[in-house]
Amino acid sequence: xxxxxxxxxxxxxxxxxxxxxxxxxxxxxxxxxxxxxxxxxxxxxxxxxxxxxxxxxxxxxxxxxxxxxxxxxxxxxxxxxxxxxxxxxxxxxxxxxxxxxxxxxxxxxxxxxxxxxxxxxxxxxxxxxxxxxxxxxxxxxxxxxxxxxxxxxxxxxxxxxxxxxxxxxxxxxxxxxxxxxxxxxxxxxxxxxxxxxxxxxxxxxxxxxxxxxxxxxxxxxxxxxxxxxxxxxxxxxxxxxxxxxxxxxxxxx
Numbered sequence: 001x002x003x004x005x006x007x008x009x010x011x012x013x014x015x016x017x018x019x020x021x022x023x024x025x026x027x028x029x030x031x032x033x034x035x036x037x038x039x040x041x042x043x044x045x046x047x048x049x050x051x052x053x054x055x056x057x058x059x060x061x062x063x064x065x066x067x068x069x070x071x072x073x074x075x076x077x078x079x080x081x082x083x084x085x086x087x088x089x090x091x092x093x094x095x096x097x098x099x100x101x102x103x104x105x106x107x108x109x110x111x112x113x114x115x116x117x118x119x120x121x122x123x124x125x126x127x128x129x130x131x132x133x134x135x136x137x138x139x140x141x142x143x144x145x146x147x148x149x150x151x152x153x154x155x156x157x158x159x160x161x162x163x164x165x166x167x168x169x170x171x172x173x174x175x176x177x178x179x180x181x182x183x184x185x186x187x188x189x190x191x192x193x194x195x196x197x198x199x200x201x202x203x204x205x206x207x208x209x210x211x212x213x214x215x216x217x218x219x220x221x222x223x224x225x226x227x228x229x230x231x232x233x234x235x236x237x238x239x240x241x242x243x244x245x246x247x248x249x250x251x252x253x
Contacts, residue, residue: 042122045069046082049098053083054090058097066098066105073122076109117161120223124185126157128225138167138240141218154230160188164224165217165249168193168241177210177233181226188224189252190216191244197252200226210236215244220252 011022034044045068052062069079079102087095121128129146132139141164149155171178181190183200190206191197193213200206200216208214210233218224230236 037125040123040125042069042072042074045072046074049079050082050086050090053086053094053098056091056094056097058094058101062098063101063105066102070105073119075119076106079106116223120159120185120225124157124225126184126225126227128159129157132158135166138169139217140165140167140243148227153232156228157184157225158228159185159225160218160223162218162222163220165189165244166215167243168213168215170213170239170241171208171210171236172239173210173233173236175234176231177236178212178231179208180229180231181206181208181216182229183224183226185223185225187219187222188217188226189219190214200224213241217244220250 008026011019011026013022039047045065048065049062049069052058052065066079074082080099083095083098083102117128126148127146129144132143132145135143135145142161143164143166144159146157146159147155148157181200183202183204185202188200189197190200190208191214198206199219206216210231216226
């Protein structure tokens with residue numbers, strides 16, 4: 001869960017002179033709007049940068065929001081693509097002005113590798129968790145596990161690095177049971193034995209009945225996170241089987 005944003009800049013600079021303005025800036029704009037969860041924090045940062053760019057604002061407020069975007073996980077390549085795309089619509093000179101500021105903010109990224117795990121984590125409202133060492137023997141590649149709920153219904157956020165997937169497996173139960181997957185970030189796949197793989201993108205939901213042989217994991221070139229909801233059942237157990245064949249997995253896009 002993203003840390004709550006608290007802003008005091010309005011009161012610090014205008015608290016006595018314009019208390020209403022300070023209130024709207026600190027309590028409404030940042031206190032309520034920036035903490036709204038209807039869109040993720042990274043997307044909100046990108047929208048704000050583009051809005052300021054389109055207005056021709058290249059002062060300290062744009063610098064603040066560019067720095068905010070970087071902290072939210074926007075990479076050097078992403079900000080370059082965002083500014084370039086927006087420049088076609090709002091003006092080339094505005095794009096050049098924003099690039100001059102962005103170059104300084106992302107300067108230390110020119111030679112340093114991008115922390116892909118941190119960038120992916122910044123896109124989600126759920127934690128990425130710790131390396132999934134307890135189940136590593138049943139996965140190809142690195143996965144991470146973050147328990148979300150353990151009472152009534154077990155829910156965990158499972159994250160896969162690019163190319164990571166779990167083995168074929170079956171959720172058994174005498175009655176009820178099975179699993180529900182809800183994609184929360186990036187792109188992955190789910191496949192049942194004897195059927196084509198199904199692409200999963202944020203918001204997609206897969207219902208897996210007990211007794212169905214299947215696997216799920218990231219696309220070859222993308223991180224992937226999904227919520228795994230354990231459906232209550234009687235005498236439930238998991239049967240782990242063979243890894244997914246590389247020749248079949250590598251043709252997925």
